[in-house]
Amino acid sequence: MIIISNPIAVANEIKTVHALFENGLELFHIRKPEFSEEEMKAFVAAIGLEFRNRLVLHSYHHLAKEFGINRIHFSSTNRPDNFSKPNGFTVSTSTHSIEEFNALSEDFGYAFLSPVFKSISKENYEPKTNWATEIKKRINFQTKLIGLGGIQDTNLHQALQLGFDEVALLGSIWNSENPIQNFKLCQQIVLSY
Incomplete structure (x- = not known):
């Protein structure tokens, strides 16, 4: 399971990130x-060295080597057209349609496809497609398909049944009064699937 940081600062964020890692993130x-x-730099430096191999940078990719991070992510708008993966790196990206996902090169280890459900953290961000039929059009099996958007304990099982390989969480963690408990609940659902 993947967790994406809240775009803006959250109280006790680094402490929460450490607790998530300690619970199997x-x-x-x-x-x-x-x-x-x-x-x-300050945010990454505050995260324990033992967790650096599980961090993914969405911006300032040039900082990856400095911090011993070997994972970078491109949004759908900043993804290079002619891209070749740096040696030793895992690269991910965001997509918003099965056609966009299918067109990805094998340089991308995994890609988010969103929104699966009505977003918890973004207002008026909801699916405009029927994923049950769209995912059947998948022809790219080199890249892992990660569901994102509105995923929480009440619909996580449904997202996996739709055909997503894994899921990513954002709002269900950061908009929760107890992010660790919520993570554990979602983790149990994934493990039991």
Whole structure:
């Protein structure tokens, strides 16, 4: 399971990130679009060294080597057209249709496809397609398909049944009064699937 950072600062965020890792979080995507490079450096530096191999940078990709991070992410709007993956790196991207996902090169280890359900964290962001029929059009099996958008404990099983390989969480964690408990609940659902 993947968790994406809240775009804006959250109280006790680093402490929560550490607790998520200690409870089995596989990957943490750092998506802070408003951060300056210095703020990004400070944020990454605050995360324990033992967790750096599970961090994914959405911006300031050049900082990856400096911090011993070997995972980078491109949004659908900043994804290069002619891209070749740097050696030793895992690269992911965001997509918003099965056609866009199918067109990805094998350089992308996984890709988010969103929104699966009505977003918890973004207002008026909801699916305009029927994923049950769209996912059947999948022809790209080199890239893992990660469901994102509105996924929480009440519909996580449904997202996996639709055909997503894995899921990513954002609003169900950061808009929760107890993010760790919510993560554990979602984790149990994934493990039991």
